[in-house]
Amino acid sequence: MTSPFLHKGHDHSTCIQTALDAADVVCQSHKARLTPIRRRVLELVWQGHSPLGAYELLKTLKTEGHNSAPPTIYRALEFLIQQGLVHRIASLNAYVGCNRPGEHHDGTFLICHVCGTAAEIPDNPMWGPISEMAQAGNFRLSHVNVEAVGECADCQRATGQES
Ligand SMILES: [Zn+2]
Ligand SMILES: [Zn+2]
Ligand SMILES: [Zn+2]
Structure with a gap:
């Protein structure tokens, strides 16, 4: 990947x-x-x-x-x-x-809290499990937005914490 x-x-x-x-x-x-x-x-x-x-x-x-x-x-x-x-x-x-652009999808992002970069992930891995739970609760799902926060590789390198 x-x-x-x-x-x-x-x-x-x-x-x-x-x-x-x-x-x-x-x-x-x-x-x-x-x-x-x-x-x-x-x-x-x-x-x-x-x-x-x-x-x-x-x-x-x-x-x-x-x-x-x-x-x-x-x-x-x-x-x-x-x-x-x-x-x-x-x-x-x-x-x-x-x-x-132009493709219908919900935003799925990895966001670096150090440099502020937000990288969009092509597929929303949460849609499947959340829609299953929604179905079980007879909940009509419209959007699943994911905003995952962490530290990007460049910023880890800069602070010398890259594993
Ligand atoms: Zn997009
Ligand atoms: Zn960063
Ligand atoms: Zn660019």
């Missing part, structure tokens, strides 16, 4: 470009409009692999001279989540770009 974490030195401009290209395709197929502000918010969310709070995004937009009241940014984020381009990390109240 390959690590869901990218190397610290990877070419991140490729990540951003891939995400923006995918967003165009996804929005076109949904007949949804990726307005300049929505596109810029997506780009800002993708400035790294660490989830960012709405307030941080807002600060950057303001310095760029966008007319960005909080409702504007929350609407843009809501749009991006609906289109499957962004996930909200509930435990951090922050947002991160999805690496499988």
Whole structure:
């Protein structure tokens, strides 16, 4: 199994470009409009692999001279989540770009509490066992989000604790 974490030195401009290209395709197929502000918010969310709070995004937009009241940014984020381009990390109240845009899935993340990187795992291993329990309780399951917290390999190396 390959690590869901990218190397610290990877070419991140490729990540951003891939995400923006995918967003165009996804929005076109949904007949949804990726307005300049929505596109810029997506780009800002993708400035790294660490989830960012709405307030941080807002600060950057303001310095760029966008007319960005909080409702504007929350609407843009809501749009991006609906289109499957962004996930909200509930435990951090922050947002991160999805690496499988347009595919319907719940967010499953390994989150490093040292550097803040959130790595998305392709399959949600909790869905099976939780849906079994839900069925037993006649519970109609809609989402299973996993936010597992720990320390990534790079950060363990940096602190010399790698086993
Ligand atoms: Zn990257
Ligand atoms: Zn995703
Ligand atoms: Zn880390």
